[in-house]
Amino acid sequence: MVDFSLSDEERQIRDTVRSFIQKEVMPLEPEVLRNERAGRPGLDLDAITELQLKAKKAGFWGINTPEEYGGMNAGAVMAAIIVMETGRTFVPFSFGGSADNILYAGTDEQKRRYLIPTIEGARRSCFAITEPGAGSDARNITSRAVKDGGDYVINGEKTFITGGNEADFVMVFAVVPDAGVTCFLADRDMGWKSEPIPTMGQWGPAALVFEDVRVPEENVLGEVGKGFELAMTWIRNGRFMIPARAIGSAERLLQMAIDYANIRQSMGHVIADYQAIQWQIADSQVEIEATKWLTLYAAWRAQQGLDARHASSIAKLNGAIMANQVVDRVLQIHGGMGYTKELPIERWYRELRLLRIFEGTDEIQRRTIARNLLKGHVKLGGIGE
Ligand SMILES: Cc1cc2nc3c(=O)[nH]c(=O)nc-3n(C[C@H](O)[C@H](O)[C@H](O)COP(=O)(O)OP(=O)(O)OC[C@H]3O[C@@H](n4cnc5c(N)ncnc54)[C@H](O)[C@@H]3O)c2cc1C
Known part of the structure; x- marks a missing residue:
């Protein structure tokens, strides 16, 4: 039988999130509007972190993160219901304790250096596939990563990258000659640069420039040549x-x-x-x-x-x-x-x-x-x- 009802536990989670958003987040809306209209971010990072920690005390942390990484593992339906609640406000808030799902494809060492600190809020990532010449046609990216000793040397340009101004590492997609599109974990201090792109909205994405950025081969995420499939998994699942x-x-x-x-x-x-x-x-x-x-x-x-x-x-x-x-x-x-x-x-x-x-x-x-x-x-x- 088709059942459209929520369980008691699901209803309780939905109601708790609704009340958190109403009591803790919506009151910040006038301040967010004032900041944005003065050309500042709606909320600074400290204020967002403070809200996330308040939510953590109420049990909301890592909504879709597996329990072994300290999350709730609430499941896709509950996660969608929770996002319906956070969508009721334009305050740029989301619950803490999560990371892009493709980071789970990492090796144990990559998980230690990238996934876990991102879940904990100590690191910030961005996801960069779009280029000035390839958006909808993402298979047609031209950024290149050429093997040189134990490194790959990346050259190319990415555009419209959400969080690209604030991120300290990027999951960047580039073509490895003779192998195909590959995903790399590239720290900002490896040398890529970002530039804000003004838009009609408040989510300022970034243009990223890679000029001879050397990334060690152990920073390939997933398999060489299998990056496009990895990117699509990330996009489709969210x-x-x-x-x-x-x-x-x-x-x-x-x-x-x-x-x-x-x-x-x-x-x-x-x-x-x-x-x-x-x-x-x-x-x-x-x-x-x-x-x-x-x-x-x-x-x-x-x-x-x-x-x-x-x-x-x-x-x-x-x-x-x-x-x-x-x-x-x-x-x-x-x-x-x-x-x-x-x-x-x-x-x-x-x-x-x-x-x-x-x-x-x-x-x-x-x-x-x-x-x-x-x-x-x-x-x-x-x-x-
Ligand atoms: C604010 C913002 C944040 C973003 N964040 C990210 C991010 O974090 N990471 C990232 O990698 N990218 C990001 N993007 C990029 C976004 O995914 C692309 O802008 C989008 O996929 C469209 O690509 P495009 O802009 O190159 O448009 P184009 O692909 O050039 O499309 C132009 C127009 O042609 C149409 N079109 C194209 N191909 C076809 C076709 N085959 N049939 C019919 N119509 C077609 C499109 O629908 C569109 O109307 C972001 C974009 C914005 C604006």
């Missing part, structure tokens, strides 16, 4: 987290629109009385609910060890479009006020636009979904198989 976050953001925004519609007067009535407004509210909830169940289904597949790639692409495409439609309607319902900086709607609007671009654009998700169907990799009509 893809349903994007629509999960979108759900939290969209629900928060929709509540703002509902509250405003119930008090804003126009032509002798509150605007909630007008069908034009009611339909925008109704359509928004329908779209949010659709994304919610697509996302939980993708997470459930991942948790069951089933292939979650197709379901994740559907959820990601749907969630990215949904969030942009909802924020646009919410701005519209607020009229001129929605367009001002007195309210945070314009801030959400700029942030949510990114969802349609990173980790596979809308067009690339559609291409993947269509290709799976046209080539018969996925059959229509299934439920849960």
Whole structure:
């Protein structure tokens, strides 16, 4: 039987996270807006660490990190539900105690030097595959890593790298001649440079430059020539987290629109009385609910060890479009006020636009979904198989 209910324990975790976000994180929103509008980071690293340690005391640390590394190992469904809750605020907060999943592909020594310190918060990583000439076409990267004695010498340029300004090491993908795309763990003090890229949003990514950066061969992550598969594992396994976050953001925004519609007067009535407004509210909830169940289904597949790639692409495409439609309607319902900086709607609007671009654009998700169907990799009509 299909069961949509949460267990008591899952509900308790969801409610505790919701209350933590409401009591500890949302009150920081005015400060975050002030900082960002003054050109500073919304929250500095110390403030984020302080929040993470507070959350740790409440039991939230390493949500998807295996227990042997001190984490909760909550599973993909619970992790998605938790991200829905953190997505309710634009404060740049996430629970501590986790690391990119490809670091688990490391050797024992790599785990000691990179994975464990990242989980503990002592090191910061970034993931660099995109290049100025290769984004959607990631197989076409041209950064090169040439073997020289016991080292690889990396040359090339990466762009739009989230966290690239702050990271002290990078998981960088480069082509090894005659072997193919390979992933390297490269410390900043090995010589790569970063430069912030101003964007319309607040997540300032970086351009990274590698000029004769020498990386010892023991820093190859996974196998030489198997980096592309490693990169795709990382991206696919986290893809349903994007629509999960979108759900939290969209629900928060929709509540703002509902509250405003119930008090804003126009032509002798509150605007909630007008069908034009009611339909925008109704359509928004329908779209949010659709994304919610697509996302939980993708997470459930991942948790069951089933292939979650197709379901994740559907959820990601749907969630990215949904969030942009909802924020646009919410701005519209607020009229001129929605367009001002007195309210945070314009801030959400700029942030949510990114969802349609990173980790596979809308067009690339559609291409993947269509290709799976046209080539018969996925059959229509299934439920849960
Ligand atoms: C803020 C931000 C953070 C990011 N963080 C990271 C990161 O941490 N690490 C990282 O490696 N990358 C990161 N990226 C890069 C991101 O993944 C790429 O921008 C994205 O994959 C698109 O690549 P592109 O920008 O080169 O666009 P292009 O690939 O040049 O695409 C341009 C347009 O053409 C369309 N298009 C391309 N190919 C096809 C096709 N075959 N069929 C139909 N349409 C097509 C695209 O959908 C898009 O509309 C980030 C990007 C941004 C903006």
